[in-house]
Amino acid sequence: MRTYLVTGGAGFIGSNYIHYMFKKYDKEIRIINVDALTYAGNLENLKDIEKRDNYTFVKADICDKEAISRVFAENDIDRVVHFAAESHVDRSIKHPEVFVQTNVLGTAVMLNCAKAAWELPDGSFKADKKFLHVSTDEVYGSLSEDGGYFYETTPYAPHSPYSASKAGSDMLVKAYMDTYHFPANITNCSNNYGPYQFPEKLIPLIINNALQGKKLPVYGDGRNVRDWLYVEDHAKAIDMVQEKGRLFETYNVGGHNEKQNIEIIHIILDTLQEMLPDDDPRKALVSEDLITYVEDRKGHDRRYAIAPDKIKAEIGWEPETCFKDGIKKTIAWFFEHEEWLKNVTSGDYQKYYEDMYHTK
Numbered sequence: 001m002r003t004y005l006v007t008g009g010a011g012f013i014g015s016n017y018i019h020y021m022f023k024k025y026d027k028e029i030r031i032i033n034v035d036a037l038t039y040a041g042n043l044e045n046l047k048d049i050e051k052r053d054n055y056t057f058v059k060a061d062i063c064d065k066e067a068i069s070r071v072f073a074e075n076d077i078d079r080v081v082h083f084a085a086e087s088h089v090d091r092s093i094k095h096p097e098v099f100v101q102t103n104v105l106g107t108a109v110m111l112n113c114a115k116a117a118w119e120l121p122d123g124s125f126k127a128d129k130k131f132l133h134v135s136t137d138e139v140y141g142s143l144s145e146d147g148g149y150f151y152e153t154t155p156y157a158p159h160s161p162y163s164a165s166k167a168g169s170d171m172l173v174k175a176y177m178d179t180y181h182f183p184a185n186i187t188n189c190s191n192n193y194g195p196y197q198f199p200e201k202l203i204p205l206i207i208n209n210a211l212q213g214k215k216l217p218v219y220g221d222g223r224n225v226r227d228w229l230y231v232e233d234h235a236k237a238i239d240m241v242q243e244k245g246r247l248f249e250t251y252n253v254g255g256h257n258e259k260q261n262i263e264i265i266h267i268i269l270d271t272l273q274e275m276l277p278d279d280d281p282r283k284a285l286v287s288e289d290l291i292t293y294v295e296d297r298k299g300h301d302r303r304y305a306i307a308p309d310k311i312k313a314e315i316g317w318e319p320e321t322c323f324k325d326g327i328k329k330t331i332a333w334f335f336e337h338e339e340w341l342k343n344v345t346s347g348d349y350q351k352y353y354e355d356m357y358h359t360k
């Protein structure tokens with residue numbers, strides 16, 4: 001049975017990936033989820049699978065060398081899928097240090113522990129061991145409005161402390177591959193949306209605020225462009241890259257789904273109106289009048305757009321969910337998980353799980 005070490009599996013993409021993998025492989029795999037449970041980590045995201053005997057949760061910080069070495073020493077890990085990171089650009093502008101700590105140092109610890117566990121005396125690596133580093137298209141910087149795409153060969157030009165720290169972590173992975181021939185891949189994905197996304201990011205924030213009749217903050221002129229991908233498509237891409245990709249390669253993941261932020265907000269408002277029943281009191285709250293232009297984000301990247309040609313040609317991956325369907329699925333999920341949203345926004349979930357797992 002293949003054993004996966006997933007870092008950051010209690011976060012948005014990590015928890016979707018774990019759900020995806022158990023749906024696909026069921027009892028053929030074992031997953032060990034290492035997560036520090038920061039504000040973004042929520043074990044409620046994994047409630048459905050937490051009692052599986054092929055799933056283990058370990059509360060640990062990826063910067064903690066001893067804890068991570070122990071996980072490798074106690075388990076024969078075949079695959080690492082490294083999600084754990086500080087992930088929100090606005091937070092990185094306010095508190096850059098923790099981004100360097102977790103994203104750069106934490107990745108160095110993960111690489112070092114995996115190398116120590118997998119390296120043979122002659123400097124080669126045990127067979128069929130693979131490390132996948134999950135990264136972002138933001139490392140490539142910003143595109144102009146009128147054209148161009150991010151390719152795997154596009155030079156890195158990060159602007160925010162978040163993207164700079166992710167670029168640093170990517171460079172470390174590249175250095176390990178170049179120096180030690182360490183068996184790894186990097187994926188650089190565009191903006192994700194879907195179930196379990198923390199409501200500080202644009203799409204869940206707009207859904208959550210609109211349903212409560214709260215203002216919908218639009219940074220700058222609202223015309224910044226992001227290339228949106230439904231999270232399950234990302235989970236599938238990660239699995240396919242790890243199983244079918246060429247080792248040591250980088251793959252860009254995205255779905256040619258560019259939209260201006262203001263367009264996204266209008267689509268969400270229209271879809272909410274369409275999906276809410278007439279007798280739901282929230283229907284009257286959802287209104288374009290809530291749209292509020294606010295001061296622009298510092299160093300705000302104008303446009304991101306991925307060219308997914310390589311992953312399509314080499315691996316046959318393509319996104320399956322179009323934005324119209326993906327946003328409906330996401331909104332339906334938020335309708336069905338009001339309690340989740342309430343807990344996440346109140347912070348109660350952290351206390352609940354600290355008590356449950358005696359992790360305080």
Ligand code: NAD
Nearest residue numbers: 008010011012013036037038040041061062084085191192
């Ligand atoms: P998230 O913020 O929702 O989750 C991050 C998870 O990592 C949380 O569970 C958190 O508790 C955990 N974590 C944070 N610091 C940790 C530490 N020091 N030790 C152990 N665990 C720690 O993030 P996400 O949106 O799910 O993103 C996951 C990964 O995917 C990140 O590496 C991010 O850069 C990358 N990515 C995200 C997007 C996106 O649109 N969200 C797009 C492309 C790539």
Ligand code: TYD
Nearest residue numbers: 089191200201202203217218219224226261
């Ligand atoms: P975000 O979801 O934070 O992702 P990222 O910055 O990593 O792309 O933001 C997506 C876009 O939405 C980005 O251009 C900033 C903008 N934005 C707003 O206009 N208002 C908001 O309240 C938020 C959170 C983001």
